[in-house]
Amino acid sequence: MNIQFSQDQKQTVYLSLKILEMLSLMKVQLFTVGRLSTNCYVVSCLETAEAIVIDPGFEAAFEAEKVTEYISATSLKVKFIVNTHGHVDHIGGNRILKIEYAVPICIHEYDAKCLTDYGNNLSPSNILLKGGNTLEFGRIVLKVMHTPGHTPGSVSLINRGVVFTGDTLFAGGIGRTDFLGGSYSDMKTSLLRLMDLPYTYVIYPGHGLVSTIGKEKRTNAFLF
Numbered sequence: 001m002n003i004q005f006s007q008d009q010k011q012t013v014y015l016s017l018k019i020l021e022m023l024s025l026m027k028v029q030l031f032t033v034g035r036l037s038t039n040c041y042v043v044s045c046l047e048t049a050e051a052i053v054i055d056p057g058f059e060a061a062f063e064a065e066k067v068t069e070y071i072s073a074t075s076l077k078v079k080f081i082v083n084t085h086g087h088v089d090h091i092g093g094n095r096i097l098k099i100e101y102a103v104p105i106c107i108h109e110y111d112a113k114c115l116t117d118y119g120n121n122l123s124p125s126n127i128l129l130k131g132g133n134t135l136e137f138g139r140i141v142l143k144v145m146h147t148p149g150h151t152p153g154s155v156s157l158i159n160r161g162v163v164f165t166g167d168t169l170f171a172g173g174i175g176r177t178d179f180l181g182g183s184y185s186d187m188k189t190s191l192l193r194l195m196d197l198p199y200t201y202v203i204y205p206g207h208g209l210v211s212t213i214g215k216e217k218r219t220n221a222f223l224f
């Protein structure tokens, strides 16, 4: 049997394979932490064991221990601590991880002051992110998309097939814009940019369930 593929179909197949390749290289481990049930992710490269920790919003020592025990049990080498934005439910464990791993803390430049605003239990940032920057660990490259609205320095982190959206986009919801520095018009622009991602992209939000761009486009009432 001779199957002919159109150029579009070939492109779709190629992209699907690329996504599978990237997904198979990247492991995402979720820890739900703090009173606000923040999603803290340990994202690792299966080939090199290099990893990052996204949004360690720990409130209790046992939460930090769960994460550090996972990291040592899987022999991961932490390369960065990354905050999707500067709210305390996403940054509360920065200091404890910084002491443990001595790696840079990365946050968008517009939210960096949050890391020193909340008293002395936090560590200042070491790498100030801008939209278009990349975070590389092992063979994984996460691209930083500046998605302000929830806070001025909110970012989403994008790899082929995957997007970490922080408190910008949730399964069935969007982030609040009524906190200090929030902006509904910025939020609308940010959401439109996220909705430009392919349908198949998996969303790992800052709280709640995992979703996909396609599902949110079809079902998220805040996006219509």
Ligand SMILES: [Zn+2]
Pocket (backbone or CB within 6 Å): 085, 087, 150, 167
């Ligand atoms: Zn927040």
Ligand SMILES: [Zn+2]
Pocket (backbone or CB within 6 Å): 036, 038, 087, 089, 090, 167, 206, 207
């Ligand atoms: Zn949050």
